[in-house]
Amino acid sequence: MFRPRPATLRDIEEAALALPEVTREPEAGGRPAFQVRGASFVFARGPRKDAYDPQTGVLYEDVLAFRCTAEDKQAMVSDPHSPWFTTPHWNGYNAVLLLERDLGRLTAAEIREVVTDAWLVRAPKRLAKAWLAGDEGQSG
Structure with missing residues (x-):
């Protein structure tokens, strides 16, 4: 029986860098941020007081943020078994x-x-439209 492969950090990087006009900040090493035309x-994220283990109170040191639509955010965080979450600090922020x-x-x-959906949220509309049409060379 086929079992899907679990995701890794490498999958995030490969998916992001496969999209048009993406840069990785910093370019190598360190905890990454992926941007399209300067938009993350x-x-x-580093540890912040709004993201902590509710059992121990210890700040999370391994938080990743993904941009999304408000509708997707609601769907992703509403399932209590989902690994996706938000914090009060992120209320009103589409991630x-x-x-x-x-x-x-x-x-x-x-x-x-x-990752692709996050890119589509932040990419300039013409670039996203061209990529969806399979013609990223015409992004202008």
């Missing part, structure tokens, strides 16, 4: 959070879809 769509340690709860295909 997937990025790693979902994921702990790196929970990446394996998603498949490689699922994380590629979320």
Whole structure:
């Protein structure tokens, strides 16, 4: 029986860098942020007081943020079994959070879809439209 491969950080990087006009900040090493024309769509966050383990109170050090639509955010965080979450600090901000340690709860295909959707939210409309049409060379 075929079992889908669990997602890894490498899947995020490969998915992001396969999209048009994406840069990785910093270029190598460190916790990444992926941008399209300077707009971040997937990025790693350092520890912050709004994201902590509810059992221990210890700040999460492995938070990843993915831009999304408001509708997608609601759907992703509403399932109590989902690895996606948000915090009060992110209320009104169209992004979902994921702990790196929970990446394996998603498949490689699922994380590629979320990365692509995040890019589509942040990419300039013409670039996104051209890419969706399979003609990224005409992005202007």
